[in-house]
Amino acid sequence: MRSVMEQTYTSIEYVIIDGNSSDGTLDVVKQLQAEFPNIEVSILSEPDKGIYDALNKGVNRATGDVIGFVHSDDMLAQTTTIEHLVNTFKTEKTDGVYGDLQYVNKTDPTKIIRHWESCAFDKKLLKKGWMPAHPTLFLTRDVYNKHIGFNLTYKIAADYDFILRVFKDDTLRFAYLPEVITKMRAGGASNRSLKNIIIKSKEDYKAITSNNVGSFGTIIQKNVSKLNQFYKKG
16 A cells, blocks of 8 residues: 555545455555545445455546556555656557566565566457556556446456457557556465466456457467566566
8 A cells, every 4th residue: 555655646546445354454544544645545345246346346436537456465666656657648648558567575575576577569469368467557447437347257367358358449549668567466366276277267268258369279378478477587
């Protein structure tokens, strides 16, 4: 949360969706609100049906023109990250901006485990299993209004399905910002067990075929492309 509050760009509406937790999250929020009174904070604390339901609630509650997500184990890479994203939206006149992602050690964020370096978008890349790192993706409200949000029939791959729906839309434009946008503490939901990996692969295949952007070979290319990320730790 602190990485959002410390941004140099201060015209931020910070929407916090809390699944009615009892871990002291709301107390931390109140402390940060007192420390950063210029940041507008909106809090919704109630049970949800999982992470994608929470994301949909966040989108529906937000009132800004551009929407992005910072999950509880994530942090914005620099204090200037939002400023750079906003400038890119303005100069590129685009519907979405994305960048690079670093997976970091859970207890020591300075230790980089994996570096997800993206690239400029080409629609042909979708059939090769390409996708931008979802935590780095910021989209206009109009995109969310058009594509309805995350499909809750997916348990792990709703973000991939949503990205395919959005990025195959020929009416939209996207810009790549070549810098690390988000640092994610290692251990996401799709990577925690063999069972989840199998579920993720099945859901990826469902997303690929239902969006008509590839075949089983797309999943293979998608997974193989991740191997190189473990050797790019610059």
